[in-house]
Amino acid sequence: QLSMRLEKVASFIPNGARVADIGSDHAYLPCYLAKQGRITSAIAGEVVEGPYKSAKRQVEATGLQDMIEVRLGDGLEVLEPGEADCITIAGMGGVLISEILEAGKNKLDGVNRLILQPNVGANSVREWLYRNGWELIDEEILEEDGKIYEILVAETGDPLAPYHDELELGLIFGPFLLKRKEAAFLKKWSLEKENWRRVLSQLDNAQPSREVDWKKQELAGKIRKVEEVLAK
């Protein structure tokens, strides 16, 4: 039984894809896709020995060794150029996902779809995509077990296309999510706002300094932006 989060990630993988799942942990995602006959092949990449072994065990236990290869290595380093046409990176911070993509840029030739699921910091991922010729083509937001997750889907194309004239807000909130304003989206940003409010009121009690002032201004600006978006 796959989590709702990974099932959503899976739903964006084109049929017959040659997938690379980076940071695969137990390789649940590639095993699920292979079992369903949805993909041609998969590479499950892991940088940490323990999860790498779990992934290997899982693939062997499900008898999918012919379709899924588990490789130990950092990010896209485990790939040869042209081996995968679809890459998934899920369940990590957005900064780490962007770093993995940046470090592995030369492995992206022949890849036509990226499905990225940052736990936090989706803005870093959107920025990386925007700066590197990838067009965000869809987004999802969902809540599972009290956590809110975002999924970003990109293809090579026109990076500016989804943003129209709202690049700044779009990079932060997600152009598709911003348009749809689903319940999970509203909840995520209300929670963020409450959190910033709390920090702001703590700073009111802090020893005054320039840094504290800057931080307060920054937080107030973020709160204002979220209020604008939520009120629209």
Ligand code: SAM
């Ligand atoms: N992708 C799975 C999911 O979404 O359920 C597992 C997520 S797990 C929280 C993150 C995994 O990414 C860990 O197993 C970690 O070892 C791996 N990881 C972190 N940095 C990595 C990197 N640079 N290259 C490959 N794997 C990495």
